[in-house]
Amino acid sequence: MANSTTAHAHDDHDHKPHGIKRWLYATNHKDIGTMYLVFACAMFFMGGAMALVIRAELFQPGLQFVDPGFFNSMTTMHALLMIFGAVMPAWTGLANWMVPMQVGAPDMALPRLNNFSFWLLPFAFTLLLLTLFVPGGAPAGGWTLYPPLSLQAGDSFPLTIFAIHLMGISSILGAINVVVTILNMRAPGMGLLNMPLFCWTWLITAYLLIAVMPVLAGAVTMLLTDHFFGTSFFTASGGGDPVMFQHIFWFFGHPEVYILILPAFGVVSEIIPTFSRKPLFGYESMVYASASIAFLSFIVWAHHMFTVGMPLAGQLFFMLSTMLIAIPTGVKVFNWCATMWKGSISFETPMLFSLAFLFLFTIGGFSGLMLAIVPADFQYHDSYFVVAHFHYVLVPGAVFAIMAGVYYWLPKWSGRMYNEKVGKLHFWLSTIGVNVLFFPQHFLGLAGMPRRIPDYSTQFADWNMVSSIGAFIFGFSQLLFVYVIWSAVRSGEKAPARPWEGAHGLEWELPTPAPYHSWDTPPPRNVIAQGAMH
Amino acid sequence: MTKAIRRVPSVLALSAAAFASLSAHAEWGNLNMPVGVTELSKEIHSLHMTIFWWCVAIGVFVFGWMIWSLVAFRKSQGAKPDTTMVHSTKAEIIWTVIPVGILVIMAIPAARTLIAIEDMRGSEISIKATGYQWKWQYEYIGEDVSFFSQLDRQSDEARQLKSGVDPKSVQDYLLNVDNPMVVPEDTKIRMLLTGQDVIHAWWVPAFGMKKDAIPGTINELWFKVDAGKTGTYRGQCAELCGRDHGFMPVVVKVVTKEEYKVWLAAQKAAASPAPAEAPADAPAADAVAALPAAPRG
Structure with a gap:
């Protein structure tokens, strides 16, 4: 601790621009991280409001509130906002805040690029949200944009494509920044295998982003030229193939799934050891498992499209490669279990969210394993079983891990403690809500309810009603999240430099709140050694 | 094992x-x-x-x-x-x-x-199903029988926004059609699937099978309903196909082989315009069956 104080003796006379300029011209990783997180939170609530429109319409059979076309717009926009607007920016925000502090760097490697990659997002999402007001309405062909259906869109089409391009550019630039920071800016003495697992999973995520976002850009550009310039990449009547789009899309789409979840593995791998007061079990195997998952994510894409009519050999290959993902994922779950084994466990809010992650992500993993079995997938495909599956891995998976990370690092960011009681209330309402919301969707799917329908046969009425009740509990309890953070930042108790007894890592060697410029002289080796106890 | x-x-x-x-x-x-x-x-x-x-x-x-x-x-x-x-x-x-x-x-x-x-060999009847926004067309290959199948009128009225009709009062709400596909029991049926406009998917949970109906492509699937399992089996389109994706059910009526022969003969008789002295059939079915076959993709 003494070392870090001397290293940051001049922190008191930090200069930062005031007012709007601080944010518009921001190059500080902490400011940009905050902007990313606030933006993600805004999109989370907007996407959540759309989800509540969906669940309100599905509360009962019959159409009560919205036109089926608008319903389809809601499902499409909900997905685009949540994936590209909420979860991905939230991870980039956490990376901005934590990566420099964890590797002992003064800032991100490319601060002006960092500013640019953030400020693309508000424009991208303004364009996307504008589609709600153009003739023909917002895109309604699903976030997967399958042609020919997506080509039937009205004026929203070019806006959507351009918005996706901007989001893609933003993601690629953000990813480049993370890679360069981690590879070039680690403090002397911090080897790659000394890094916290959050940096590792983000490094792998960043490579995935750089690899696949251009593929998405290519796919949507081909859609654009099919729509406006008379090409026939995906138009059967012109000699094109609609299925080719699906192959290209999912070559992006499956790694994208791991882009959303790998940083979650990293966060949980920080939090579980802290509150078990025991180092992470099998650190190296965790790194290798993350890398294997990333590699496998490139060779499993067609399991999203088993029903398009692939050759037998293709179906067998994608079934086997998909099943293989269970191995490194299992290794991770077992390592987290072993980390808790013989620990000394306490249950603060970040740990509670991480434990919910552990239980509920595993349930999502099980349904994923079931979905890999091709013959059974012929039943599950495009049913509510799939909806239940990916929401289990994305909501109590990715979203819970983001929340766990925010609760965990908030004292370091703000210098203030959140209210533990309200945090726990938020946790329990969220966990109960999310299960009431998504568990019955397994039943609905198995009983034969297709996804993306605004109205359903009466045999599905009971569980849909339960699911909708869960949705409203979950949705409104997120207001508590905003409240608990707001009140902590405004008037929380002062937090000590190491608010969690078992926390290790360079970020905890800094004073609290973390100074505006941290590690502008690299941490000495003994501080790294003190911090790098995984 | x-x-x-x-x-x-x-x-x-x-x-x-x-x-x-x-x-x-x-x-x-x-x-x-x-x-x-x-x-x-x-x-x-x-x-x-x-x-x-x-x-x-x-x-x-x-x-x-x-x-x-x-x-x-x-x-x-x-x-x-x-x-x-x-x-x-x-x-x-x-x-x-x-x-x-x-x-x-x-x-x-x-x-x-x-x-x-994936083993399509030995199928006895081939039926081509074409997905349209938002109905199915069934063509019995080699039999010159072809008709459209769409959401029944009662469900269609009840499903309008704020219709005021309680869906529970409608029998087989959203899972009923005007003209179901008819197949015999204990017979290997091969379905050929394609789409006319966008991608649809043909799904009957009781048959265990679902496959996409894609413009420009013909997909295949087969099923053979066990002997003695006659009845009506219901499913839905399972690939987002636009505004009324939720309103294009798949209904298959499984009958005995004899009943199937009778049904097929009636369909053929209704389809051929020559015998004017055959007004016994239901006029509605007649009109639907008389629709021209869809252009092939």
Whole structure:
């Protein structure tokens, strides 16, 4: 601790621009991280409001509130906002805040690029949200944009494509920044295998982003030229193939799934050891498992499209490669279990969210394993079983891990403690809500309810009603999240430099709140050694 | 191994029946995949149950381990951390190899069923289904019988925004059509699937099969309804196809072979304009059957 104080003796006379300029011209990783997180939170609530429109319409059979076309717009926009607007920016925000502090760097490697990659997002999402007001309405062909259906869109089409391009550019630039920071800016003495697992999973995520976002850009550009310039990449009547789009899309789409979840593995791998007061079990195997998952994510894409009519050999290959993902994922779950084994466990809010992650992500993993079995997938495909599956891995998976990370690092960011009681209330309402919301969707799917329908046969009425009740509990309890953070930042108790007894890592060697410029002289080796106890 | 897997469904059927009897409402009991009425759908159901029970077994172990740790190693109960426990190659090998074994055990029957599903040989009747926004067209290949099949009028009225009609008062709400596809029992039916405008998917859960109907492509699937399982089987379009995606059901009426012959003859008679002295058939069916066949993609 003494070392870090001397290293940051001049922190008191930090200069930062005031007012709007601080944010518009921001190059500080902490400011940009905050902007990313606030933006993600805004999109989370907007996407959540759309989800509540969906669940309100599905509360009962019959159409009560919205036109089926608008319903389809809601499902499409909900997905685009949540994936590209909420979860991905939230991870980039956490990376901005934590990566420099964890590797002992003064800032991100490319601060002006960092500013640019953030400020693309508000424009991208303004364009996307504008589609709600153009003739023909917002895109309604699903976030997967399958042609020919997506080509039937009205004026929203070019806006959507351009918005996706901007989001893609933003993601690629953000990813480049993370890679360069981690590879070039680690403090002397911090080897790659000394890094916290959050940096590792983000490094792998960043490579995935750089690899696949251009593929998405290519796919949507081909859609654009099919729509406006008379090409026939995906138009059967012109000699094109609609299925080719699906192959290209999912070559992006499956790694994208791991882009959303790998940083979650990293966060949980920080939090579980802290509150078990025991180092992470099998650190190296965790790194290798993350890398294997990333590699496998490139060779499993067609399991999203088993029903398009692939050759037998293709179906067998994608079934086997998909099943293989269970191995490194299992290794991770077992390592987290072993980390808790013989620990000394306490249950603060970040740990509670991480434990919910552990239980509920595993349930999502099980349904994923079931979905890999091709013959059974012929039943599950495009049913509510799939909806239940990916929401289990994305909501109590990715979203819970983001929340766990925010609760965990908030004292370091703000210098203030959140209210533990309200945090726990938020946790329990969220966990109960999310299960009431998504568990019955397994039943609905198995009983034969297709996804993306605004109205359903009466045999599905009971569980849909339960699911909708869960949705409203979950949705409104997120207001508590905003409240608990707001009140902590405004008037929380002062937090000590190491608010969690078992926390290790360079970020905890800094004073609290973390100074505006941290590690502008690299941490000495003994501080790294003190911090790098995984 | 096959025997072991065959035994699983019977064990499950017992527990499922026990669970179902607990719930007074039939609808609350809709928890699992239907067993179906074809050999393939039964195999698929058994695969589903096998992988489900594997997940349950692994879940009991993993969740048991987690809960045990959370209870036994609570700080509030004075647990002291063992900070030396950071790695074990032996453990890593064990929890890599055992899951590989389980996956192999699962992959073999899955591959076997998949090979059977893809085997289109020996089909007795071929029916081409074309998806339109938002209805199906069925063409009986070589029989000159072709008709459209769309949401029945009662459901269609009830499903309008704020229609005021209680869906529960409509029989088979959203799962009923004007002209169902008709097939004989105990006959291998080959479906040829294509789409006219956008991608649709043809799905009847009781047959265990779903496949996309894609413009410019012909997909195949087959089913053979067990003898004695005549009746009406219902499903829905399963690929988002636009505004009324939720309103294009798939309904298949399975009849005896004799009934099928009679039905087919009636359809043919209705389709051919020559015999003017055959007004006995229902005029509505007549009009639909007389529609021109769809242009082929």
